[in-house]
Amino acid sequence: xxxxxxxxxxxxxxxxxxxxxxxxxxxxxxxxxxxxxxxxxxxxxxxxxxxxxxxxxxxxxxxxxxxxxxxxxxxxxxxxxxxxxxxxxxxxxxxxxxxxxxxxxxxxxxxxxxxxxxxxxxxxxxxxxxxxxxxxxxxxxxxxxxxxxxxxxxxxxxxxxxxxxxxxxxxxxxxxxxxxxxxxxxxxxxxxxxxxxxxxxxxxxxxxxxxxxxxxxxxxxxxxxxxxxxxxxxxxxxxxxxxxxxxxxxxxxxxxxxxxxxxxxxxxxxxxxxxxxxxxxxxxxxxxxxxxxxxxxxxxxxxxxxxxxxxxxxxxxxxxxxxxxxxxxxxxxxxxxxxxxxxxxxxxxxxxxxxxxxxxxxxxxxxxxxxx
Amino acid sequence: xxxxxxxxxxxxxxxxxxxxxxxxxxxxxxxxxxxxxxxxxxxxxxxxxxxxxxxxxxxxxxxxxxxxxxxxxxxxxxxxxxxxxxxxxxxxxxxxxxxxxxxxxxxxxxxxxxxxxxxxxxxxxxxxxxxxxxxxxxxxxxxxxxxxxxxxxxxxxxxxxxxxxxxxxxxxxxxxxxxxxxxxxxxxxxxxxxxxxxxxxxxxxxxxxxxxxxxxxxxxxxxxxxxxxxxxxxxxxxxxxxxxxxxxxxxxxxxxxxxxxxxxxxxxxxxxxxxxxxxxxxxxxxxxxxxxxxxxxxxxxxxxxxxxxxxxxxxxxxxxxxxxxxxxxxxxxxxxxxxxxxxxxxxxxxxxxxxxxxxxxxxxxxxxxxxxxxxxxxxxxxxxxxxxxxxxxxxxxxxxxx
Numbered sequence: 060x061x062x063x064x065x066x067x068x069x070x071x072x073x074x075x076x077x078x079x080x081x082x083x084x085x086x087x088x089x090x091x092x093x094x095x096x097x098x099x100x101x102x103x104x105x106x107x108x109x110x111x112x113x114x115x116x117x118x119x120x121x122x123x124x125x126x127x128x129x130x131x132x133x134x135x136x137x138x139x140x141x142x143x144x145x146x147x148x149x150x151x152x153x154x155x156x157x158x159x160x161x162x163x164x165x166x167x168x169x170x171x172x173x174x175x176x177x178x179x180x181x182x183x184x185x186x187x188x189x190x191x192x193x194x195x196x197x198x199x200x201x202x203x204x205x206x207x208x209x210x211x212x213x214x215x216x217x218x219x220x221x222x223x224x225x226x227x228x229x230x231x232x233x234x235x236x237x238x239x240x241x242x243x244x245x246x247x248x249x250x251x252x253x254x255x256x257x258x259x260x261x262x263x264x265x266x267x268x269x270x271x272x273x274x275x276x277x278x279x280x281x282x283x284x285x286x287x288x289x290x291x292x293x294x295x296x297x298x299x300x301x302x303x304x305x306x307x308x309x310x311x312x313x314x315x316x317x318x319x320x321x322x323x324x325x326x327x328x329x330x331x332x333x334x335x336x337x338x339x340x341x342x343x344x345x346x347x348x349x350x351x352x353x354x355x356x357x358x359x360x361x362x363x364x365x366x367x368x369x370x371x372x373x374x375x376x377x378x379x380x381x382x383x384x385x386x387x388x389x390x391x392x393x394x395x396x397x398x399x400x401x402x403x404x405x406x407x408x409x410x411x412x413x414x415x416x417x418x419x420x421x422x423x424x425x426x427x428x429x430x431x
Numbered sequence: 432x433x434x435x436x437x438x439x440x441x442x443x444x445x446x447x448x449x450x451x452x453x454x455x456x457x458x459x460x461x462x463x464x465x466x467x468x469x470x471x472x473x474x475x476x477x478x479x480x481x482x483x484x485x486x487x488x489x490x491x492x493x494x495x496x497x498x499x500x501x502x503x504x505x506x507x508x509x510x511x512x513x514x515x516x517x518x519x520x521x522x523x524x525x526x527x528x529x530x531x532x533x534x535x536x537x538x539x540x541x542x543x544x545x546x547x548x549x550x551x552x553x554x555x556x557x558x559x560x561x562x563x564x565x566x567x568x569x570x571x572x573x574x575x576x577x578x579x580x581x582x583x584x585x586x587x588x589x590x591x592x593x594x595x596x597x598x599x600x601x602x603x604x605x606x607x608x609x610x611x612x613x614x615x616x617x618x619x620x621x622x623x624x625x626x627x628x629x630x631x632x633x634x635x636x637x638x639x640x641x642x643x644x645x646x647x648x649x650x651x652x653x654x655x656x657x658x659x660x661x662x663x664x665x666x667x668x669x670x671x672x673x674x675x676x677x678x679x680x681x682x683x684x685x686x687x688x689x690x691x692x693x694x695x696x697x698x699x700x701x702x703x704x705x706x707x708x709x710x711x712x713x714x715x716x717x718x719x720x721x722x723x724x725x726x727x728x729x730x731x732x733x734x735x736x737x738x739x740x741x742x743x744x745x746x747x748x749x750x751x752x753x754x755x756x757x758x759x760x761x762x763x764x765x766x767x768x769x770x771x772x773x774x775x776x777x778x779x780x781x782x783x784x785x786x787x788x789x790x791x792x793x794x795x796x797x798x799x800x801x802x803x804x805x806x807x808x809x810x811x812x813x814x815x816x817x818x819x820x821x822x823x824x825x826x827x828x829x830x831x832x833x
Contacts, residue, residue: 097798171551231616231789235801303798304613305606318557318606321595323528323588327558 061364062354064268065200069278072262072269074210075203076282077289079258079347080108081217082340084290087160087254089399091307093247098303099238103247105291110248111255112283114407117414118263119279122272124421129266131358137417140359146409147359150260153406154352155375156398157257158345162187162380163395165341168311173331180384184377187342192373194346195353196366199268202350206343216336217289220316221296223326227319228299238303253402255286256410258344261351313337349373458523459498462587463575464507465568466541467533472503473544474536476510477569478522499573507548524553528587529560530605531568531624537670537677546612546675550605557606560591563670563677565625574626574663591622594666598690598699599654599683601669612675615806617786620689623668623680629657654683673781681773688769691736692785692817694719700743703765705758711744712762715824724790730813732787734770737820754823763819770817783810 067075084104093100118133127133130150134143166184174183194202237244259279266275297312300319309315314334317327353368362368383391465477480498500518504510511522532541542561550557564571575587594600601620611619654667669686671679681689690696696716703710721735740762742750750758777784788806795801 172554175554229789231792232610234792235795235797237796238798240797302610302614302616305610308609308613315557315606319604319610320558321560321602321604321607322592 060357060362061366062357063196063198063200063350063365064265064354065198067200067203067269069269069274071203071207072265072274072278073282073285075206075343075347076258076262076278077285078206078210078213078340079261079344080111080255080282080286081289082337082344083157083161083254083258084108084251084286085293085313086164086311086337086341087157087399089396090309090312092396094303094306096243096303097235097238098233098298098306099244099247100306101233101291101294101298102237103239103244104251104294105287106248107251108255108283108286108290110252111259112279114252114256114403114410115259115263115279118260118410119272119276121414121417121421122263122266122275125417126272127266127417128271129358130260130263131355133263133417134359134413137413137420144359146413147355149405149409150264151352151356153253153398153402154257154261154348154355155372156395156402157253158348158352158376159379159383160395160399161341161345162376163383163391164311165338166380166384168314168334169338171310172314172334181381184380184384187338187345188373188377188380190342191346191349191376192369194343195350195369195373198365199265199350199354202343202347203268206347209339209343213336213340214285214289216333217293220313220329220333221292223329224296224300224317224320226322227317228296230299232300232302233295233298238298249407250400250403253399253406255283256403256406257348258282261347264351264355345376349376457520459500459518459520460526461522461524462526462528463572464527464530465501465533465564465572466530466536466545467568468535469503472509473505474507474510474541475501475503475569476507477501477572478514479572479575480522481526497575499569501569506544508552511553522553524555527555527559529562529591531562531564531571532621533564533566533568534670534677536568537563537621537672540675542608542672542675542677546609557609558604560588560602560604560622561608561619562622562624562666565623565680567626570626571624571664591666594622596697598687598696599668600666601681601686601689601695611672616788616792618674618782618784619672620681620782620784621670621672621677622666623670624664624666626663627653627658627665628663629653629659669784671777671780671782671784678780678782679776685769685773685776688766688773689784691716691738691766692720692734692770692773694736701766703762705750705753705761706747708747708750709744710742710746710750713741713743715739715741722787722790724787724794726791726794726809730791730809731815732790732813733816733818734785735818735820736766736770738766738822739824740821741824751823759821759823763821766819766821767817770819771815774815774817778811778813781807781811783807785815787813787815 084107088100118130121127121137122130122133125133125136127136131147134146137143138146162184166180166187170178170180170183194205239247262269262275262279266272269275269278293313296316297306300316301309301312306312314330317330320327349369349372353365353372356368357365379391459480461478462481463479465479467475467477469475478500480500500514502510502513504513515522530545591600591602595602600622603619603621608619611617653665667683669681669689670677671681687696687699687701690699691714694716696714699714701712701714703712715738716736717739718737720737722732724730724732774785787810791806791809792801795804
């Protein structure tokens with residue numbers, strides 16, 4: 060089977076996963092909706108990363124219990140080929156939705172902030188997807204090594220971007236505390252887990268590529284720890300830079316974080332450069348999701364070569380993203396909104412179900428072995 | 432792979448990073464926008480452009496010629512369209528540093544109309560500074576030119592920053608203005624600018640022309656003092672806003688006390704007379720002020736400021752000795768009185784220039800409760816106690832020769 064997977068170490072796995080968690084958590088937030096009733100992002104977004112980790116733990120332990128090296132083997136052993144294929148379809152759909160959420164955000168941001176409108180969304184989408192295709196056609200190993208090259212660099216850049224406007228941070232902006240009522244915060248935490256879970260699922264799908272389940276578990280925990288710290292820092296700094304009323308107006312608040320600065324300087328005008336840096340993270344993340352969805356499809360539905368799946372996946376992404384900026388924009392946004400608000404119910408429910416069945420199967424298998 | 436290599440190299444040629452190429456010299460970079468009342472349309476917009484012109488034959492140094500374009504329009508975009516129709520280059524706003532509103536516009540609904548614009552449509556940064564000009568904004572931009580300044584953008588922002596460090600202007604940018612308007616935690620205070628006719632006269636006299644006409648003009652100075660040289664345009668003082676409308680002005684001297692009360696002062700000099708001796712005190716705000724506010728039963732606030740002082744001008748002999756025996760207390764009381772007067776002025780104008788709303792919001796635990804609360808109503812009844820703690824720095828350097 061030509062899976063183009065290769066093998067990567069734990070550092071690459073952590074880089075890939077942390078990059079995907081941070082990028083998805085920071086750049087796919089719908090500001091107008093998320094900050095409408097106040098800003099509790101510095102609580103709910105980092106907590107959603109931990110909830111994402113909690114959500115994947117049953118799967119990780121089920122993989123350990125059933126001695127599965129990847130998600131596809133767990134699906135097969137727990138649900139069988141038929142039901143496993145259905146579950147895989149749901150997971151693939153969720154990975155595509157996550158990829159589309161990132162792509163649409165970056166296509167519109169690059170188009171609006173860097174270019175003028177006449178540049179056209181579809182040209183920018185094509186340019187991004189060409190890069191994504193080059194990465195994902197190189198396979199999991201290329202994705203992992205690229206992520207390792209950029210993850211630390213992007214993390215340092217993120218910290219620098221947060222430090223530059225330090226003079227403009229004011230504590231009063233984060234008030235009223237805690238910004239939202241606890242019910243709304245819990246709801247944000249739960250729905251936000253859909254931004255972390257796809258990255259962790261991708262790591263599970265590529266279990267073999269990272270030398271097995273125990274590395275997936277450790278990588279997931281470390282990546283979530285890094286993600287927690289970084290998204291907390293960013294959300295806190297955003298809260299100190301903008302009131303919740305301003306945050307609602309900002310498409311990507313991180314892009315505008317230094318606009319409150321009164322002093323001029325070279326750093327004030329690095330926002331466009333920083334957007335291109337975040338775009339690198341977005342491209343690697345989408346490549347990771349695309350490759351993982353294709354691999355899961357290949358392993359669950361049969362086939363000998365991943366490249367047709369990758370090509371199909373790229374074509375699907377390009378088609379949907381091109382349609383997303385036409386008259387189908389409302390339908391696309393509604394679907395994405397539904398996925399971002401309720402996707403976690405489907406995914407968390409599915410993962411818990413898979414894990415329970417896997418545990419039950421493992422227990423009955425063990426009983427049968429002991430009986431035999 | 433061998434077959435693919437030429438194809439890949441061909442692809443590299445297409446990866447220029449440009450979707451549509453426009454060379455730099457085809458852009459007209461707008462550094463400042465001026466907004467005045469129009470004759471036929473609602474507004475008259477002026478655009479100050481930086482434009483590379485050539486090289487000085489004497490020094491060989493490249494100089495920059497500045498261009499001022501102007502057009503009337505109901506919106507900024509109308510004026511841009513009118514100007515673009517008659518210029519051979521594309522107006523680019525990515526380097527725009529400030530927008531200057533004439534006083535007349537600022538007192539009306541000019542800021543409301545400006546806020547209705549989507550700045551990103553022309554890639555105008557939300558960090559642009561907002562200025563109010565006494566008189567014509569167009570004239571202010573015209574007089575900004577300072578003898579072939581190599582970089583007008585740099586000159587503009589360093590001018591504002593230097594003035595700000597002296598404490599004679601307050602600065603606000605579009606993001607902070609929007610914050611004030613959207614959330615009502617404070618009222619905006621903009622930089623107040625004007626044109627000094629005396630400096631302009633001196634320039635003309637130096638150039639050998641217009642002397643007799645200039646002598647007839649007496650109006651227009653820099654904060655009341657005549658000046659020779661430099662730009663005729665200058666910034667001095669602050670424009671007070673209540674919501675989106677300008678309601679009053681502060682002099683450079685009053686602005687110093689506003690900055691002291693809000694903790695934004697860097698360096699300044701204050702004149703003070705003690706026991707008949709004229710003093711000039713150099714002040715630096717080393718520590719942020721302690722501010723507290725209680726809303727119930729009646730709104731009451733206290734502000735404690737800490738200032739490090741040095742004596743810069745001293746017409747007496749024993750000033751340093753008298754610091755602890757009366758001078759410090761007298762200066763503190765004087766400063767408290769100035770801040771109290773300033774606060775009373777701002778309150779009477781309905782302008783929360785000192786940002787007490789930033790303290791009021793801390794009394795609320797939900798955005799709904801804050802949104803339902805009417806801070807402006809409570810602000811009208813707010814009483815503030817100011818206290819000033821002064822400490823003399825370098826008191827061991829007593830001799831004036833030092």
